[in-house]
Amino acid sequence: MASVVLTHRASLDHDTGPGxxxxxxxxxxxxxALSAEVFAGLTRSEAPAGTLEAISRVHPPDYIRGxxxxxxxxxxxxxxxxxxxxxGTWKAALHAAGGATLAVDIVMRGxxxxxxxxxxxxxxxxxxxxxxxxxxxxxxxxxxxxxxxAHGAERVAIMDFDVHHGNGTQAxxxxxxxxxxxxxxxxxxxxxxxxxxxxxxxxxxxxxxxxAGADGDLFKEAVETKILPAIAAFAPDLLVISAGFDAHYxxxxxxxxxxxxxxxxITGKLMDLALNHCDGRIVSVLExxxxxxxxxxxxxxxxxxxxxxxxxxxxxxxxxxxxxx
Numbered sequence: 001m002a003s004v005v006l007t008h009r010a011s012l013d014h015d016t017g018p019g020x021x022x023x024x025x026x027x028x029x030x031x032x033a034l035s036a037e038v039f040a041g042l043t044r045s046e047a048p049a050g051t052l053e054a055i056s057r058v059h060p061p062d063y064i065r066g067x068x069x070x071x072x073x074x075x076x077x078x079x080x081x082x083x084x085x086x087x088g089t090w091k092a093a094l095h096a097a098g099g100a101t102l103a104v105d106i107v108m109r110g111x112x113x114x115x116x117x118x119x120x121x122x123x124x125x126x127x128x129x130x131x132x133x134x135x136x137x138x139x140x141x142x143x144x145x146x147x148x149x150a151h152g153a154e155r156v157a158i159m160d161f162d163v164h165h166g167n168g169t170q171a172x173x174x175x176x177x178x179x180x181x182x183x184x185x186x187x188x189x190x191x192x193x194x195x196x197x198x199x200x201x202x203x204x205x206x207x208x209x210x211x212a213g214a215d216g217d218l219f220k221e222a223v224e225t226k227i228l229p230a231i232a233a234f235a236p237d238l239l240v241i242s243a244g245f246d247a248h249y250x251x252x253x254x255x256x257x258x259x260x261x262x263x264x265x266i267t268g269k270l271m272d273l274a275l276n277h278c279d280g281r282i283v284s285v286l287e288x289x290x291x292x293x294x295x296x297x298x299x300x301x302x303x304x305x306x307x308x309x310x311x312x313x314x315x316x317x318x319x320x321x322x323x324x325x
Contacts, residue, residue, distance in 0.1 A: 026289065117139070
């Protein structure tokens with residue numbers, strides 16, 4: 001498979017302060033993992049800054065300008081209780097959104113089968129006019145809208161396997177029959193949305209919540225019985241992945257027990273769907289993942305699968321019997 005990784009140095013300059021889990025070291029951990037020899041032939045490009053036109057397809061211009069005005073010239077500014085901005089945040093957020101739109105351009109023009117956008121801040125908690133949960137702009141939603149506006153995509157499916165429900169993405173597309181939003185996530189957990197009964201105005205929201213302690217078998221059951229059939233029936237022109245790796249058993253912010261093997265498995269299943277319905281076109285945008293070792297290994301497994309390579313067995317960890325709840 002032809003795969004591309006998009007990054008930008010601005011992601012490292014988004015400083016969230018001491019002790020914050022959504023930190024620049026996340027990108028450094030991924031970059032270190034992708035320096036392995038197996039990724040030597042991978043195409044790597046720089047994520048451009050997102051345009052006001054592209055971002056405003058999701059977020060109102062007044063909101064975008066308000067976020068820009070809220071940026072501090074020094075120190076930190078709290079956009080909500082846990083969404084922290086610093087002087088480098090605005091540029092990082094622009095390049096995160098721009099990476100999502102360029103990724104869409106690449107796959108819709110047939111220049112690659114799939115693109116992994118390894119940037120921060122993440123996006124799936126950002127609502128139409130509200131930053132929250134470490135997120136300013138909703139990168140997955142921006143990607144979906146760009147595919148529709150710039151490339152004529154009629155149907156876009158978004159699969160979100162972050163451990164936290166993507167309340168922002170769900171809110172953006174609640175009343176839009178042209179975008180399918182599917183999510184597996186731990187519940188109850190922040191942000192408190194994502195119940196199975198939340199189906200959207202047109203039945204195009206599919207939530208498959210998992211209880212604390214759920215392992216790969218329960219995750220696979222939810223995906224195979226609820227998520228994959230919904231995406232197949234929707235037959236999208238593009239598949240967007242909100243790739244959060246905080247459902248890993250090592251992650252400090254949640255209580256699911258997935259491993260790298262589980263992320264490789266779902267990536268492969270989504271690739272099969274994409275091959276059947278949208279010529280293999282996948283855009284994957286980084287969301288959560290806060291244990292650096294788990295994030296690095298899971299991102300590598302995800303990308304190796306996107307590349308069509310097998311994931312080395314020695315790289316696949318398993319939770320110890322005492323892990324989880």
